[in-house]
Amino acid sequence: MRPLYVYNSLSRQRELFEPLEEGHIGLYVCGPTVYSDVHLGNCRTFTSFDIIYRYLLHLGYKVRYVRNITDVGHLEGDVDVGGEDKISKKARLDKLEPMEVVQKYANGFHEMMSVFNNKPPSIEPRATGHIIEQIDMIQKILDNGYAYIKNGSVYFDTPKFIADGNPYGKLSGRVVEDLLQESRDNLKGQDEKNNPSDFALWIQADERHLMRWPSPWSVGFPGWHLECSAMSTKYLGPHFDIHGGGTDLKFPHHENECAQNLGACKESPAKYWLHTNMLLLNGKKMSKSDGNSVTPGQLFTGESDHLTKGYDPMVVRFFMLQAHYRSTLDLTDDALLAAEKGYRRLMEGYHTLDSLSGSNTGNASALDQEIVSLIESTYEDMSDDFNTPKALARLFELVTKINGLKGGQLKLADVQAETIDKLKETYSAFLFDIFGLKDESSEGDSNVVDGLMQLIIDLRKEARSNKDWNTADKIRDTLSELSLQLKDGKDGTTWSKI
Amino acid sequence: MRPLYVYNSLSRQRELFEPLEEGHIGLYVCGPTVYSDVHLGNCRTFTSFDIIYRYLLHLGYKVRYVRNITDVGHLEGDVDVGGEDKISKKARLDKLEPMEVVQKYANGFHEMMSVFNNKPPSIEPRATGHIIEQIDMIQKILDNGYAYIKNGSVYFDTPKFIADGNPYGKLSGRVVEDLLQESRDNLKGQDEKNNPSDFALWIQADERHLMRWPSPWSVGFPGWHLECSAMSTKYLGPHFDIHGGGTDLKFPHHENECAQNLGACKESPAKYWLHTNMLLLNGKKMSKSDGNSVTPGQLFTGESDHLTKGYDPMVVRFFMLQAHYRSTLDLTDDALLAAEKGYRRLMEGYHTLDSLSGSNTGNASALDQEIVSLIESTYEDMSDDFNTPKALARLFELVTKINGLKGGQLKLADVQAETIDKLKETYSAFLFDIFGLKDESSEGDSNVVDGLMQLIIDLRKEARSNKDWNTADKIRDTLSELSLQLKDGKDGTTWSKI
Numbered sequence: 001m002r003p004l005y006v007y008n009s010l011s012r013q014r015e016l017f018e019p020l021e022e023g024h025i026g027l028y029v030c031g032p033t034v035y036s037d038v039h040l041g042n043c044r045t046f047t048s049f050d051i052i053y054r055y056l057l058h059l060g061y062k063v064r065y066v067r068n069i070t071d072v073g074h075l076e077g078d079v080d081v082g083g084e085d086k087i088s089k090k091a092r093l094d095k096l097e098p099m100e101v102v103q104k105y106a107n108g109f110h111e112m113m114s115v116f117n118n119k120p121p122s123i124e125p126r127a128t129g130h131i132i133e134q135i136d137m138i139q140k141i142l143d144n145g146y147a148y149i150k151n152g153s154v155y156f157d158t159p160k161f162i163a164d165g166n167p168y169g170k171l172s173g174r175v176v177e178d179l180l181q182e183s184r185d186n187l188k189g190q191d192e193k194n195n196p197s198d199f200a201l202w203i204q205a206d207e208r209h210l211m212r213w214p215s216p217w218s219v220g221f222p223g224w225h226l227e228c229s230a231m232s233t234k235y236l237g238p239h240f241d242i243h244g245g246g247t248d249l250k251f252p253h254h255e256n257e258c259a260q261n262l263g264a265c266k267e268s269p270a271k272y273w274l275h276t277n278m279l280l281l282n283g284k285k286m287s288k289s290d291g292n293s294v295t296p297g298q299l300f301t302g303e304s305d306h307l308t309k310g311y312d313p314m315v316v317r318f319f320m321l322q323a324h325y326r327s328t329l330d331l332t333d334d335a336l337l338a339a340e341k342g343y344r345r346l347m348e349g350y351h352t353l354d355s356l357s358g359s360n361t362g363n364a365s366a367l368d369q370e371i372v373s374l375i376e377s378t379y380e381d382m383s384d385d386f387n388t389p390k391a392l393a394r395l396f397e398l399v400t401k402i403n404g405l406k407g408g409q410l411k412l413a414d415v416q417a418e419t420i421d422k423l424k425e426t427y428s429a430f431l432f433d434i435f436g437l438k439d440e441s442s443e444g445d446s447n448v449v450d451g452l453m454q455l456i457i458d459l460r461k462e463a464r465s466n467k468d469w470n471t472a473d474k475i476r477d478t479l480s481e482l483s484l485q486l487k488d489g490k491d492g493t494t495w496s497k498i
Numbered sequence: 499m500r501p502l503y504v505y506n507s508l509s510r511q512r513e514l515f516e517p518l519e520e521g522h523i524g525l526y527v528c529g530p531t532v533y534s535d536v537h538l539g540n541c542r543t544f545t546s547f548d549i550i551y552r553y554l555l556h557l558g559y560k561v562r563y564v565r566n567i568t569d570v571g572h573l574e575g576d577v578d579v580g581g582e583d584k585i586s587k588k589a590r591l592d593k594l595e596p597m598e599v600v601q602k603y604a605n606g607f608h609e610m611m612s613v614f615n616n617k618p619p620s621i622e623p624r625a626t627g628h629i630i631e632q633i634d635m636i637q638k639i640l641d642n643g644y645a646y647i648k649n650g651s652v653y654f655d656t657p658k659f660i661a662d663g664n665p666y667g668k669l670s671g672r673v674v675e676d677l678l679q680e681s682r683d684n685l686k687g688q689d690e691k692n693n694p695s696d697f698a699l700w701i702q703a704d705e706r707h708l709m710r711w712p713s714p715w716s717v718g719f720p721g722w723h724l725e726c727s728a729m730s731t732k733y734l735g736p737h738f739d740i741h742g743g744g745t746d747l748k749f750p751h752h753e754n755e756c757a758q759n760l761g762a763c764k765e766s767p768a769k770y771w772l773h774t775n776m777l778l779l780n781g782k783k784m785s786k787s788d789g790n791s792v793t794p795g796q797l798f799t800g801e802s803d804h805l806t807k808g809y810d811p812m813v814v815r816f817f818m819l820q821a822h823y824r825s826t827l828d829l830t831d832d833a834l835l836a837a838e839k840g841y842r843r844l845m846e847g848y849h850t851l852d853s854l855s856g857s858n859t860g861n862a863s864a865l866d867q868e869i870v871s872l873i874e875s876t877y878e879d880m881s882d883d884f885n886t887p888k889a890l891a892r893l894f895e896l897v898t899k900i901n902g903l904k905g906g907q908l909k910l911a912d913v914q915a916e917t918i919d920k921l922k923e924t925y926s927a928f929l930f931d932i933f934g935l936k937d938e939s940s941e942g943d944s945n946v947v948d949g950l951m952q953l954i955i956d957l958r959k960e961a962r963s964n965k966d967w968n969t970a971d972k973i974r975d976t977l978s979e980l981s982l983q984l985k986d987g988k989d990g991t992t993w994s995k996i
Contacts, residue, residue: 064598097733099621100562107618110608120605123597129627132711213630235595451980452950455973459957462969471960475953482949 001060006242007326007385009250009273010171014385019241020271025056025063026240028232028270030249031124033070034105038112040296040331041279041286045246047317047436048276048325050118052244052386054434059383066235067121068228069109071102072128072211072221098210099128112296115313117436123235127227131213134222134230137264138201138215146263150192152204152218156259158197166262171273172251199256201226225256232269233261243270247277280330281306294331311336314438318343321388321435342396346431347439348496349399352406353427358420365414367401372419374398375426382434395430398423457486457493499558504740505824505883507748507771508669512883517739518769523554523561524738526730526768528747529622531568532603536610538794538829539777539784543744545815545934546774546823548616550742550884552932557881564733565619566726567607569600570626570709570719596708597626610794613811615934621733625725629711632720632728635762636699636713644761648690650702650716654757656695664760669771670749697754699724723754730767731759741768745775778828779804792829809834812936816841819886819933840894844929845937846994847897850904851925856918863912865899870917872896873924880932893928896921955984955991 004017019025029049032038046067056063113120127134138154141147146161147154162168162176169176179197193200204218205211212219222230232240238261245254254273261269278285286293294304302310311319319339323329364372374394381390402423404410412420431437456475463471479486479495487494502515517523527547530536544565554561611618625632636652639645644659645652660666660674667674677695691698698721703710710717720728730738736759743752752771759767777784784791792802800808809817817837821827862870872892879888900921902908910918929935954973961969977984977993985992 064595097562097621099623099733103618103621120601123595123601125597126624126627129624132629136712214634235597448947448980448982449950451976452947452954455976456950456953456957458972459954459969471957474956478949478953482946484946 002379002383004059004383005385006272006274008271009275010270012173015272017272019061020239023060023062025061025242026236027053027056027063027065027242027244028228028236028240029065029067029121029243030228030245030253031067031069032109034102034109036105037295037297038105038109039286040294040299041246043112043116043296044279044320044329045276046113046118047116047320049244049274050116050436051321051388051434052274052325053119053121054436055382055386058429058434064123064236065121066123066125066232068231069102069106069124069126070224070227071099071106071126072227102128115296115300116317117314117438119436125231125235127222127231128211130227130231130234131222133234134226135202135215137226137230137233137260138222140264141201141260144263144266146259147201148194149217150194152220153192153200154202154217155193155198156201156256156263157194158199158259159195161259161263166259167268168259169255171258172255174251174255199223199225199252201260225253226260228253229257229260229264229269232257233265238265238267238269240270242272242274244274244276247275250275274325276325277328280328282332283330299336307333307336311340312343312440314440315340315343317435317437318346321392324385324387324389326385343437345399346392346395346437349395349402350427350431350439353402353424356402356405356412356420358412358415358417360413360416361418362416364416364419367410367414368416368419371398371401371415371423374401375422378426378430382430388435391430392435395427398427453484453495457495460486461493500877500881502557502881503883504770504772507773508768510671513770515770517559518737521558521560523559523740524734525551525554525561525563525740525742526726526734526738527563527565527619527741528726528743528751529565529567530607532600532607534603535793535795536603536607537784538792538797539744541610541614541794542777542818542827543774544611544616545614545818547742547772548614548934549819549886549932550772550823551617551619552934553880553884556927556932562621562734563619564621564623564730566729567600567604567622567624568722568725569597569604569624570725600626613794613798614815615812615936617934623729623733625720625729626709628725628729628732629720631732632724633700633713635724635728635731635758636715636720638762639699639758642761642764644757645699646692647715648692650718651690651698652700652715653691653696654699654754654761655692656697656757657693659757659761664757665766666757667753669756670753672749672753697721697723697750699758723751724758726751727755727758727762727767730755731763736763736765736767738768740770740772742772742774745773748773772823774823775826778826780830781828797834805831805834809838810841810938812938813838813841815933815935816844819890822883822885822887824883841935843897844890844893844935847893847900848925848929848937851900851922854900854903854910854918856910856913856915858911858914859916860914862914862917865908865912866914866917869896869899869913869921872899873920876924876928880928886933889928890933893925896925951982951993955993958984959991 001023005014006017007013008015027049029046031046032042049067053063053065110120138147141156142149142154145157146164147156158168159180162180169179180195200223202215202217202220202222204220209221211221213221232243243254243257258268261267280286281292281294284292291305294306296316298304298307299316300310300313302308315336316339319331319336320329322339322342374397378391378394378398381387381394384390401410405412405415432439456479460472460475463469463475476486483497484495485497487496499521503512504515505511506513525547527544529544530540547565551561551563608618636645639654640647640652643655644662645654656666657678660678667677678693700713700715700718700720702716702718707719709719711719730741741752741755756766759765779790779792782790789803792804794814796802796805797814798808798811800806813834814837817829817834818827820833820837820840872895876889876892876896879885879892882888899908903910903913930937954977958970958973961967961973974984981995982993983995985994
């Protein structure tokens, strides 16, 4: 299998990827909290991991991809301890059953993932569906001495964990001494935790709390950090290959996951940690309250002050591919307009390539070697920590070759038939299988449109040969109104959308 | 609110529907078991309940529609007690985690529901996500004395339940004495249950069983019947309005649900029980083993010996509407061909109606009264136990009126503008909101196709006026190859798909 390098947040280094079990990969990605519509920033995260998942599959790995749905216990910071979580709050306001809210937004999330052409994960476990597993894990942490019970709630004991030599702070790069010092400084007595750096594993529910389950400690609900530890352990084992998520989850969520897994199973959960970076809007962090925000829906319809028009979801996906997943990505209308052109150029390259066929079975020319080398480089870039912008740049170099071959500036006779086949295979694999783009021009009534356009091209040709310029003009004008254009070439007339 | 009558399987009578809480309806429907692709018969069941759900919403009810996903513990009859259920068996064969199998088929199920344009339920709970609730319900049944423990498994005690005067057999119409006699006759000693009519609430798992949870009785898994009792109670309360499902679930599944709810909560779960009838293929029960079977996918592609061609999902939905949900429905190729014509006629009626506008504000004519009365009858039929075939027949009577008004055989001046508006509103509500049909002609590149067709119609007209029969023939032949046909009328030429 082709060597793959990934940047591991845990070691802060680019490392050769070596799966724990040959040919198999366990991949866990923190999924959405379903109490509101999915944020565009989350769409970027999940699309980045979709491309990673697709590339791992393309390389030939058998991947078990687990992405959870957080439908309970997502506390807004530790201030909320003992209070209600976001989901129940919303449910009460709407006079809805919490699960009804969860269902609505989970459905919306799935639809959006489908619009972005993200593959569904192998398993999509829900926090509420794994209360028993979470209770079981808390019990193990208690048994190992890394948690304590206070008034029916259970807290992770960070100083005890650190005192035993465990690496709390390793993933997020926090200095343990600072964390503890901060803890002591901030402890003001109004909190039932022993230390501010401690965190809830189980929270006793008050009477008004709608989502609640019995446990050995109280009727309550699990702490947010716990679900990912319990579900990754259940479906991938206590130690698996890759854990992913947005960079904002590094601390405290992922740090606490590490602590919980070590505390319960004495193993660090993942060998490689991958973190995606933020999506900005016009250079600034998105924020609903100050108006610097755009929803996926607005992006598609164009109904936003930040946009001059709506964009196809595949244009947005292409736009996301233009940045490396570990870099911030700045969404602007100009960048989307440019992405739209880029996406079309890439797709036109596909169609042009499709119309080429090689016949040369002789020696490889310099051009042939150049194409073979570009194909290889595309793979190398993608195998270098999933560098989509670089791989994309290679594909555009290939588009130049493809157009040259089609236009006659480059000679098809200089390229071996085998190389043309390999180029077709690679080009199509990157566009559709790996990058997960869809060819929008091939959707819907396209066969009918193709058929009608061929008829119209024939009728126009006949009109022109009869010097019937009125008819030829009428055809051109009507097509133009429908945003269609004809292009006459030496091989006949072709058409495209404007 | 308009009065609604439903046939209640529990009373075996048509009853006036009276919700338990004014304006609100709790609706529970037994969902799919996700260990294989969804069966076409199940698609009929879920489509029938989708239409019922849509009509209840249309009438103005606030409906909480719960449809579960069975992802564990679906035993194949009581013979399998203590053994593995279908899902784990499949998982072992594929060397998959059971939840991976579940995810795959749950995704497939959701896609198929979407293809049939069925609305998602308000809540779609999973059996594995409600183990705690099931354990809790078993404990209540034990506490009430209607269950016993044997070797770590828990069984419902049917003779005890019956002896206490509970109505076991009421829903399915079985005679209690026969059930008990049968029980005594069939008890052969190799079963750990006390009576064959007893059924499992909790089953101790053997070592090889993959899906297992801790419980007060053993590490095991819940019996299949239990999940629906636990989840309907959790989300709709112990007594709710409507419980639905396929007629094949009446016994033992629904009978046992009634027993469990009574045994745990001393209340019968639902006020009204609605059961959908079977889908036959060519007059016989569908069966994979004897080849008398067709999958939804085959229905759409036509790749089956039973079909001459593929059918649009909306044609299949229309076909289902042509039978009452309590009648068997016989799927044949001829019936689908007829449904295709019917569906198109209904949709054409919609477009024709859309082009009509009334201006009469004077007195109502006989024709006007006839239309008003047909509108009223459509609602009456639908309110009579959701009689879709009758309501559909009324709509076709309205299509005749619509076409008459368009063609001039009936006078638009005889119909009040208000009536035309009401007709438009009702017609559209039934087609799209209540029957859940989609107008396939309005999908995809239809604007482009319309534009191109208009251009072609113009070019043909010109060719004909120039007596250029070659061009006119070429146009007709090419369109025919694309399954498009032209129709010349006094108002010009129109086109349609063949």
